[in-house]
Amino acid sequence: MFACIHRQSGLAEHLPVLAAQFANGYEQLDEDTILFSVAGLGRLFGPAPQLVAEIARQGEALGVAGNIAMARHPDTAALAARHCAGVTILPPGQEGEILGPLPVGVLPASAATLDTLARWGVETIADFLALPPLGVLERLGDEGGRLQALAEGRGQRVLQLARAAEEFTAVRELETPVSNLEPLLFVVSSLLHDLVKRVVATGNAVIELSLQLEMERWEVSERTIGFPAPVQDPRTLLKQVQLALEADRPRGPVVGVRLELRPTPPRAVQKGMFTPNAPEPERLQTLLGRLAALTGQGTVGSPELLNTYRPDAWRLRQRNLFAAGTATAVAAAPALQLALRLFRPALPARVRLAEGRPVELRAPGVEGAMVAAAGPWRTTGEWWAETAWARDEWDVAVPGAGLYRIYRQHLGDVWFVDGVYD
Amino acid sequence: MALSVLSLAELVRRKPPAVELCSYTPGGLTGLLPGLAPGTITEITGTRSSGRTAMVQAALAAATQEGELCALVDGASTFCPASGQAAGIALDRLLWVQCGRHLQNALQAADMILHGGGFRVTVLDLCEFRAEELQRVPLSWWHRFRLAVENTPGLLLITAGQPVARQSATTQIQLAPRTAKWSGNLLRGLDLEASLRKPMRAETARLRAQAG
Numbered sequence: 001m002f003a004c005i006h007r008q009s010g011l012a013e014h015l016p017v018l019a020a021q022f023a024n025g026y027e028q029l030d031e032d033t034i035l036f037s038v039a040g041l042g043r044l045f046g047p048a049p050q051l052v053a054e055i056a057r058q059g060e061a062l063g064v065a066g067n068i069a070m071a072r073h074p075d076t077a078a079l080a081a082r083h084c085a086g087v088t089i090l091p092p093g094q095e096g097e098i099l100g101p102l103p104v105g106v107l108p109a110s111a112a113t114l115d116t117l118a119r120w121g122v123e124t125i126a127d128f129l130a131l132p133p134l135g136v137l138e139r140l141g142d143e144g145g146r147l148q149a150l151a152e153g154r155g156q157r158v159l160q161l162a163r164a165a166e167e168f169t170a171v172r173e174l175e176t177p178v179s180n181l182e183p184l185l186f187v188v189s190s191l192l193h194d195l196v197k198r199v200v201a202t203g204n205a206v207i208e209l210s211l212q213l214e215m216e217r218w219e220v221s222e223r224t225i226g227f228p229a230p231v232q233d234p235r236t237l238l239k240q241v242q243l244a245l246e247a248d249r250p251r252g253p254v255v256g257v258r259l260e261l262r263p264t265p266p267r268a269v270q271k272g273m274f275t276p277n278a279p280e281p282e283r284l285q286t287l288l289g290r291l292a293a294l295t296g297q298g299t300v301g302s303p304e305l306l307n308t309y310r311p312d313a314w315r316l317r318q319r320n321l322f323a324a325g326t327a328t329a330v331a332a333a334p335a336l337q338l339a340l341r342l343f344r345p346a347l348p349a350r351v352r353l354a355e356g357r358p359v360e361l362r363a364p365g366v367e368g369a370m371v372a373a374a375g376p377w378r379t380t381g382e383w384w385a386e387t388a389w390a391r392d393e394w395d396v397a398v399p400g401a402g403l404y405r406i407y408r409q410h411l412g413d414v415w416f417v418d419g420v421y422d
Numbered sequence: 423m424a425l426s427v428l429s430l431a432e433l434v435r436r437k438p439p440a441v442e443l444c445s446y447t448p449g450g451l452t453g454l455l456p457g458l459a460p461g462t463i464t465e466i467t468g469t470r471s472s473g474r475t476a477m478v479q480a481a482l483a484a485a486t487q488e489g490e491l492c493a494l495v496d497g498a499s500t501f502c503p504a505s506g507q508a509a510g511i512a513l514d515r516l517l518w519v520q521c522g523r524h525l526q527n528a529l530q531a532a533d534m535i536l537h538g539g540g541f542r543v544t545v546l547d548l549c550e551f552r553a554e555e556l557q558r559v560p561l562s563w564w565h566r567f568r569l570a571v572e573n574t575p576g577l578l579l580i581t582a583g584q585p586v587a588r589q590s591a592t593t594q595i596q597l598a599p600r601t602a603k604w605s606g607n608l609l610r611g612l613d614l615e616a617s618l619r620k621p622m623r624a625e626t627a628r629l630r631a632q633a634g
Contacts, residue, residue, distance in 0.1 A: 277575065295522065295531060296522075320513075321515075334481070336629055337508060338633045339502070339509060395609040403612065422549070
């Protein structure tokens with residue numbers, strides 16, 4: 001059996017509270033109407049009239065007044081609650097009899113169907129139910145059959161349960177200000193373990209963590225840590241917090257901690273038998289965090305080339321590393337390709353020209369006459385932006401020093417050594 | 423407690439397990455070195471423009487194309503992603519750590535990666551450091567790397583101007599440039615000479631690194 005409450009007065013926010021007192025889940029049809037299952041509540045509250053009386057009593061305590069209906073089909077209960085004043089109990093098999101006096105227009109039918117019924121002289125639900133079901137199906141199609149089943153309380157439907165958006169937040173005020181990281185991490189650890197347990201209980205994992213540290217004099221320091229892969233292990237999260245705090249220590253004693261976790265469905269990956277081994281996502285995440293703490297933010301990741309002709313244009317991403325690897329090609333023996341090693345920043349150079357071609361190079365660590373030079377290869381672009389470049393590149397060979405790529409920057413007419421071929 | 427005669431005889435008979443070599447070496451080098459053994463340290467040394475980086479990138483390309491995850495600890499942040507992609511490296515399978523010419527950071531980063539595990543090829547690029555700097559690195563670092571990598575499917579490749587890992591390295595390849603190949607106004611490639619210093623082989627191999 002299902003119960004439906006249609007609110008007439010009182011606050012709409014109290015309607016879910018009222019439903020939650022009788023069922024774990026409920027379906028909110030609209031702001032004023034709510035549906036829930038009352039199966040099994042007979043043992044607790046007694047027969048249907050006593051159960052309805054209890055719902056009404058609890059509603060009164062919350063300041064909610066309205067119609068209550070009970071039926072074996074949720075939509076039939078909703079129909080009765082919306083259009084029958086007070087309490088309506090529809091025992092199985094008697095739905096059509098009780099709803100019969102209602103006008104046929106209350107049924108959730110399309111305008112064309114209602115128009116057809118009006119032309120047939122059908123005024124009430126009782127009139128509609130009196131029509132032969134097969135004839136209704138033939139003339140009105142599926143909709144006709146569905147409406148008759150609804151009015152008679154036949155059929156089944158699963159409730160679309162509403163879930164309140166749960167927030168995973170924990171706040172703790174410290175009795176004494178904490179200056180050292182170790183006691184602070186101890187506090188964060190206890191909050192984190194409790195929150196992660198709650199997140200995991202809902203079948204989710206953590207994708208982002210936000211930590212707010214309240215300092216003395218109302219200063220607040222916030223850190224947000226995102227994870228490329230959903231994490232369910234509180235130790236991994238704690239390690240990331242530790243690395244973030246070590247990289248950017250709080251400026252003063254901390255008097256309060258607020259921790260918030262953003263949940264996401266966990267990653268479900270079935271590894272193939274021939275998938276190459278890779279580090280566990282949690283271990284890889286920790287490794288990336290430790291490396292970034294060692295070498296600095298923005299220095300660790302997987303390079304991704306940008307869609308531009310600008311020299312040395314790339315960005316680092318970490319998410320790629322968490323994807324499962326697949327073999328793209330199988331080469332028996334890899335081909336040897338001359339590699340370019342870039343000097344960052346490029347080395348300023350002095351170049352002597354003869355007949356427009358470079359013949360001598362002087363730069364830090366590289367000096368000598370050139371025996372061969374190929375170029376110039378002119379490249380320019382993005383003149384409309386601050387990243388504009390315009391330069392002539394040369395490949396040059398300096399005996400005893402190596403093969404270099406040098407370039408003349410048009411702006412200022414200065415030379416640089418870009419890199420060395422190796 | 424003395425070992426029984428039977429177990430001593432068993433120890434004598436025991437042979438090191440057969441290791442399947444990885445075909446991560448360029449075609450021209452296979453006569454000299456059929457492949458790289460997992461769980462070992464290989465050093466690739468030479469001067470500038472001797473093809474050290476080309477050989478390392480060939481190994482990274484072969485491993486990443488098999489879907490393996492690899493790591494490049496870039497001591498002086500000189501890796502060029504465009505050049506790496508041209509060499510065939512699947513960049514999305516490469517973890518690049520830029521150490522900004524900080525030797526201690528480079529050693530620590532390599533240590534973290536090797537102890538973290540899961541990377542098929544780890545490259546420690548020390549080419550831009552001076553010989554004096556590298557000689558000051560305590561031997562315990564290389565021994566530690568060897569312990570971290572042995573009995574794992576991972577490989578550690580160290581590139582530098584001269585050998586640094588000493589007895590911790592199982593293989594040492596010495597490269598030297600011979601002649602650059604020019605065609606009109608284009609750099610076509612570089613001829614190299616490779617010799618195996620460890621285990622020592624008298625013969626050398628001629629290789630050509632093609633320019634992209």
